[in-house]
Amino acid sequence: MISIISAFGGQHIQDALYKDMQGQNMVFSLEDCSNGISLIMAVEQHPDVDVIVIGHTVVKDIETYLSQIREITKTARIVLLLNGKRHQYIQEQYEGYNRRYNVEDIIFEGDGIDKLKILSIMNKGRLTVEQEIKEEIHAENPSLAEKPVEKSKENSIENQTGKSDVAEFDIKPEAKPKREKPEKLKREKPKREKTPVIDIKPKKKKVLQHKSADKCTVISLFGTTHGAGVTNMTASLAEYLVMNGKKVIAFNLSGGDEFRYINGQAQYRDVKSFDISEFEKDYDVILIDLGTPYRISSGGKYNGFSDGYDYRNIEFLKKSSLQIVMSLSDAWHIKKCEYFLTDEQWAGQINKCKYFLLDEKWAEQISNSYIFLFDTEPPKSLQKYAVNMFDRNSQSFAEEIARLFLTE
Numbered sequence: 001m002i003s004i005i006s007a008f009g010g011q012h013i014q015d016a017l018y019k020d021m022q023g024q025n026m027v028f029s030l031e032d033c034s035n036g037i038s039l040i041m042a043v044e045q046h047p048d049v050d051v052i053v054i055g056h057t058v059v060k061d062i063e064t065y066l067s068q069i070r071e072i073t074k075t076a077r078i079v080l081l082l083n084g085k086r087h088q089y090i091q092e093q094y095e096g097y098n099r100r101y102n103v104e105d106i107i108f109e110g111d112g113i114d115k116l117k118i119l120s121i122m123n124k125g126r127l128t129v130e131q132e133i134k135e136e137i138h139a140e141n142p143s144l145a146e147k148p149v150e151k152s153k154e155n156s157i158e159n160q161t162g163k164s165d166v167a168e169f170d171i172k173p174e175a176k177p178k179r180e181k182p183e184k185l186k187r188e189k190p191k192r193e194k195t196p197v198i199d200i201k202p203k204k205k206k207v208l209q210h211k212s213a214d215k216c217t218v219i220s221l222f223g224t225t226h227g228a229g230v231t232n233m234t235a236s237l238a239e240y241l242v243m244n245g246k247k248v249i250a251f252n253l254s255g256g257d258e259f260r261y262i263n264g265q266a267q268y269r270d271v272k273s274f275d276i277s278e279f280e281k282d283y284d285v286i287l288i289d290l291g292t293p294y295r296i297s298s299g300g301k302y303n304g305f306s307d308g309y310d311y312r313n314i315e316f317l318k319k320s321s322l323q324i325v326m327s328l329s330d331a332w333h334i335k336k337c338e339y340f341l342t343d344e345q346w347a348g349q350i351n352k353c354k355y356f357l358l359d360e361k362w363a364e365q366i367s368n369s370y371i372f373l374f375d376t377e378p379p380k381s382l383q384k385y386a387v388n389m390f391d392r393n394s395q396s397f398a399e400e401i402a403r404l405f406l407t408e
Contacts, residue, residue: 001126002026002050005042007033008081008113009057017115026122033058036065041298043072044225050126053118056109066101071226074307075126080282102127110385164371188311216280217405220320222290224336228326231258231394233373234289238266241405242252248286252290253313255306272310285405288316300335322369322404326392329374329394334381337372341385373397 006014014032021027029046033039036059041365043049052069059065062080069078080097082089086108097103105121107114219237223230231254238250242265249267251274252259259268266287279286289315295303305311317323327337371388372378378389390397 002122003029003046003048004040004051004053004122005029005033005046005049006053007036007039007058008053008055009034013055013113017119020115020119024119024123026119035059035330036061039065040068040072043069043076043298044295045297045301045303047072047295047303049073049076050078051079051122051124053081055081056083063100063177066097066103068227070101074102077105077121077127078103079107079118079121081118082106082108084108085110113233137341193376216283216286217322218276218280218286218288218316218320219322219324220288220290220316221324221326222317223292223326224294224296224340225328225333226292228292228317229375229392230254230291230326231256231289233324233326234287235262235266235268237285237401238268238285239264240401241285242266242403246288246405247282248285248349249279249283250287250289252289252291253310253316254289255308255310257290259289273313276316288320290314290316296336296339298332299333300339302339320369322371325372325373327374328374334379337379338382338385341382341387364396371397371400 004026006017006028008014009032011032014028018028022031029049030042033042038052039052039058043052052063053190054062056062056219065206066078071077078101080094080103082094089108096104104127105124107121221230221234229251234250234252238248249269250259252268252270253272257270259270262268267283272366275383276286291309293309293311293314295306297303325337325340325382327333371390372382373390373392375392377391377394390400
């Protein structure tokens with residue numbers, strides 16, 4: 001059965017298609033998503049979905065959402081419904097969706113939605129192995145991704161007739177994918193001057209306690225959700241510590257190869273595994289990027305390990321002097337963080353895990369050596385938990401890092 005998530009922007013469209021799907025091997029996983037936020041939440045809840053259909057009325061910053069979706073699923077077929085006619089768009093615009101996000105199917109609505117065309121594309125199911133391999137090649141060779149893609153006769157880009165206002169979709173030529181969160185997803189907060197980690201000055205105030213190593217300090221970082229900034233924080237800490245006289249090496253165990261693009265003073269390695277004992281004699285600090293090990297839904301439900309993740313890497317948390325958990329403070333991410341703070345979330349689920357922290361509950365693992373970092377002030381609903389929480393851009397977090405590593 002082909003599972004489908006739709007974001008037409010109107011339940012009536014999904015209902016109309018549903019009637020025509022009777023007797024076919026297709027099913028909508030849930031009701032139509034009315035906005036970009038609900039779309040991302042739906043994909044997080046159903047990461048194995050086969051087809052995702054996105055209408056132009058639902059999202060404005062389309063590339064930001066495509067980027068987030070591709071972080072969750074590499075193989076789902078994404079169908080874009082653009083308003084207007086094909087000739088109203090620069091060729092580079094829709095070919096860019098193919099190169100950067102492996103979007104094979106674009107329909108130009110023109111006078112209206114072609115139900116038969118949409119049904120035909122949805123019936124293809126998820127992307128083929130060849131299509132997935134093409135995406136991986138582009139990811140490993142960015143230069144290849146910049147070359148124009150020649151469309152075949154089977155390309156699903158359709159040219160409909162009719163008049164429409166193209167500006168409504170807000171597509172810009174030659175635009176590179178934006179990695180920041182879309183405007184609608186941003187939480188409004190009072191403006192304040194942010195202090196980068198590398199600009200902090202040490203203070204002698206002692207608040208946080210953590211296990212200390214004789215010579216080498218091991219720091220592990222992981223995210224409660226994709227896009228929480230684990231790799232960025234790992235690199236920021238590494239460079240900050242190097243600038244302050246520390247010899248630092250960072251290992252990427254997330255399964256990706258992001259470290260090869262970092263041109264910094266610290267040592268960076270993308271690896272599948274390594275032995276701490278082989279490096280602790282030569283370095284003051286070892287940083288470990290554990291990526292996003294778990295798939296936690298917006299409601300705080302455990303959905304297993306992230307695709308392709310080596311669950312044995314979680315053991316590095318036990319071997320670390322300091323553990324940093326990267327989180328996001330948006331309402332739909334709070335439960336993902338809370339999942340690690342309460343034993344109730346684990347009731348009846350431990351046995352479903354292939355591997356856990358020595359079969360112990362998360363809340364029992366969290367100690368003073370754990371720091372939870374958020375993109376804004378920590379959510380008030382989480383402040384009831386007796387754990388270290390900081391705004392990652394705040395002076396208070398900067399002071400703690402300086403105290404831990406730079407004060408005598």
